[in-house]
Amino acid sequence: MNNLEILKLDRALWNAYIDREDLETAIKCYNTYINNLKNYKDDIISANNEINLSAQLFQIKMNILAEKYLKEKNYQKALIAVSAAFKNNSSDIRCVKNYIVCLQELKQGDLEVSLLKHLEAISNNDINNYPTIALNYENKGLYKEALELMKKYMELKSETCIKTEDYVFLGHFYNKFYENVSHKYSDLQNSVKFFAKAAFLAPEINLYARNTIMLATKSRDFETAYKCWDSLKKYNQINADDEFEYSKLCLKSQDFAGWHKYYDTRFTRQQNPIRMPEFKKGKWNGITDLSNSVLLVYCDNGYGFGDTFLIWGYMHRIAKIAKKVIFITQNEIYDLLKNNEYGIDVFSKTKVNLDNLNYDFYLPAMSIPAVLNLDKSNISVGSGFIKPDLNLVKEFKEKYFNNDKFKIGISFSGNNINNNKTRDIPVKDFKLLDDLDNIQIYNLTKEVNIEEFEILKNNKIINAVKDVENFAQTAAIIANCDTILTSDNCILNLAGAIGIKTFGIFNYVNDARWFDLTGNDVVWYKSVKPFVCKDMDDWQSALLPAVNEIKQFIKMREV
Numbered sequence: 001m002n003n004l005e006i007l008k009l010d011r012a013l014w015n016a017y018i019d020r021e022d023l024e025t026a027i028k029c030y031n032t033y034i035n036n037l038k039n040y041k042d043d044i045i046s047a048n049n050e051i052n053l054s055a056q057l058f059q060i061k062m063n064i065l066a067e068k069y070l071k072e073k074n075y076q077k078a079l080i081a082v083s084a085a086f087k088n089n090s091s092d093i094r095c096v097k098n099y100i101v102c103l104q105e106l107k108q109g110d111l112e113v114s115l116l117k118h119l120e121a122i123s124n125n126d127i128n129n130y131p132t133i134a135l136n137y138e139n140k141g142l143y144k145e146a147l148e149l150m151k152k153y154m155e156l157k158s159e160t161c162i163k164t165e166d167y168v169f170l171g172h173f174y175n176k177f178y179e180n181v182s183h184k185y186s187d188l189q190n191s192v193k194f195f196a197k198a199a200f201l202a203p204e205i206n207l208y209a210r211n212t213i214m215l216a217t218k219s220r221d222f223e224t225a226y227k228c229w230d231s232l233k234k235y236n237q238i239n240a241d242d243e244f245e246y247s248k249l250c251l252k253s254q255d256f257a258g259w260h261k262y263y264d265t266r267f268t269r270q271q272n273p274i275r276m277p278e279f280k281k282g283k284w285n286g287i288t289d290l291s292n293s294v295l296l297v298y299c300d301n302g303y304g305f306g307d308t309f310l311i312w313g314y315m316h317r318i319a320k321i322a323k324k325v326i327f328i329t330q331n332e333i334y335d336l337l338k339n340n341e342y343g344i345d346v347f348s349k350t351k352v353n354l355d356n357l358n359y360d361f362y363l364p365a366m367s368i369p370a371v372l373n374l375d376k377s378n379i380s381v382g383s384g385f386i387k388p389d390l391n392l393v394k395e396f397k398e399k400y401f402n403n404d405k406f407k408i409g410i411s412f413s414g415n416n417i418n419n420n421k422t423r424d425i426p427v428k429d430f431k432l433l434d435d436l437d438n439i440q441i442y443n444l445t446k447e448v449n450i451e452e453f454e455i456l457k458n459n460k461i462i463n464a465v466k467d468v469e470n471f472a473q474t475a476a477i478i479a480n481c482d483t484i485l486t487s488d489n490c491i492l493n494l495a496g497a498i499g500i501k502t503f504g505i506f507n508y509v510n511d512a513r514w515f516d517l518t519g520n521d522v523v524w525y526k527s528v529k530p531f532v533c534k535d536m537d538d539w540q541s542a543l544l545p546a547v548n549e550i551k552q553f554i555k556m557r558e559v
Contacts, residue, residue, distance in 0.1 A: 004043055004050075007036055011054055018061050023077065027084045030058055059089050066098045075105040091122050093129060100136060113140055120149060127156050131169050138173065143180045147173040164201045168208060171195035175215060183422055183536045185219070185508060192216045192224060199228050203235035210242050217249040218509055225249050240265040248512040256379075260370035266300075267364075274300050276364065277354055284361035286371030290322035293360035298328045299349070300366045304414070305471065306493035308333055310524060311365040313381025313497060316342050317372065326359055328352060335472035336386065376516070376523065383527035384499030392476035400464050401480040405440040406554045408433065409464070409481040409500075412445055414489030422507050422536070423488045427452040429539040430485075432547045434458045436554065442481060444474070444491050482557075483550060485543075488514070496525030501553075503546040508533045 010033045017026035040047040062085035069078035079102040085095040096119045103112040116136050123129040130153035137146035150173045154166060171194035178187035192215045199208040209228040216225035229246055232238050243262040250258030266274045284295055295318065299308050308329055319325050319342040327346045329337060334348040363371065369379060401407060413424040433441055434456045442464040453461040464477045475498060478484060484495040484502040488511060495502040506517055516523050517530040531542040
């Protein structure tokens with residue numbers, strides 16, 4: 001045997017270690033073996049052939065081991081195997097994909113991003129990897145990269161080869177980019193456009209039509225939304241998820257009968273259904289006489305504080321038709337509503353045992369407009385139906401409001417249960433208020449970065465809610481203000497419920513609840529005047545006329 005043949009015997013050694021799954025020893029032996037071959041000068045061609053053969057064999061075996069460990073969820077050992085394979089051949093797409101999975105599971109986000117970009121670079125000859133890479137970009141919050149890669153994929157793919165799923169991916173990435181990065185109406189429109197293509201190409205798939213209805217409702221493209229609904233009815237069995245999205249379309253387009261009919265599907269839909277406790281009595285249908293009955297109204301789980309403030313506006317109507325009303329609300333709201341003029345018993349959700357309550361029927365709070373069969377003519381809750389505690393009002397007046405200035409409360413974001421950042425107004429856009437004389441500004445937004453307030457030099461902002469613990473205190477603060485300037489959040493609802501003159505600032509694309517923002521009020525609340533951005537995030541176009549009206553208020557006050 002010559003020296004090369006003797007050297008090649010070591011191939012069996014590192015293979016044996018791999019078969020025993022002694023990875024560290026196998027990798028060490030393999031690297032030593034390859035280095036020895038590289039240093040063999042007597043027959044360079046034969047040595048290089050052995051290097052290439054061994055590299056291929058090592059790559060295959062390490063990939064197999066990595067996938068075995070991934071299946072077993074042994075991500076540490078999978079990482080050792082896949083890392084060795086990657087160093088052996090960094091252009092192996094199979095290896096890189098496994099490497100990315102390992103890093104995802106081991107929470108190594110920055111390294112994962114680097115590998116995603118590497119995978120994109122080595123996939124030029126196989127663009128079918130692009131959608132998967134784009135999904136990984138999205139998972140890392142790289143929404144622009146995800147969208148751009150999917151657009152590139154669609155451009156490179158011949159039109160005859162584009163599949164329905166490709167339009168779904170493109171629509172999805174446009175929507176994610178719109179929601180998290182651009183907030184551009186054109187991106188939302190493109191999302192609708194491509195989801196609609198998929199929906200009409202594959203009408204048998206509910207999800208495509210449902211997404212189109214949801215996004216078309218948001219963009220006020222009612223024609224496309226209703227076409228998708230008609231297609232669903234024609235080609236498929238409609239499920240509760242479809243009906244729930246349709247109910248929001250009905251509300252936004254002012255089809256109140258459709259909204260009433262389908263809105264309770266929020267409890268039966270598969271995606272994020274509203275979970276309610278078990279009730280020992282039946283649900284009130286809106287028809288059965290309640291004059292000798294006790295009705296329990298339970299605030300829907302998962303809905304925001306603003307929803308509760310709004311629904312409380314209907315309780316005086318409910319109190320007139322029922323012998324007795326019990327109202328179960330969020331802990332933070334209990335102190336605000338417990339002493340009320342309607343004789344309603346109010347309980348906090350976490351401090352009441354439903355089994356100990358005596359009632360004849362129950363009703364989810366958000367179902368009240370449907371059971372009362374309300375439409376645009378009678379859906380308004382008016383204003384002034386929530387009464388702040390006068391002792392708290394006095395307490396906060398002495399603490400913050402004991403001055404002769406015109407008092408403006410501002411709120412620029414909510415708690416975003418749905419993570420909807422398109423409702424949040426940057427604090428810098430309130431700089432318009434710095435030009436007003438003889439005013440005092442009060443912040444009503446919790447968890448705020450106080451340093452942002454430094455943008456106002458002439459009119460300093462007092463953080464009035466920094467120590468509040470519940471909405472009884474927040475209501476007392478609002479009651480001390482002359483006016484409220486707020487984005488679409490719970491403060492808008494609470495101020496409207498109290499009856500303080502409120503200027504609601506809405507983005508160009510806004511929630512389905514706001515079905516008519518063209519008048520002098522938002523319909524639901526008579527004391528809230530809407531100002532809508534002329535384009536997405538063009539907050540100045542909405543704030544400027546609102547601030548101009550505040551100027552007129554100040555002038556009238558000074559006369």
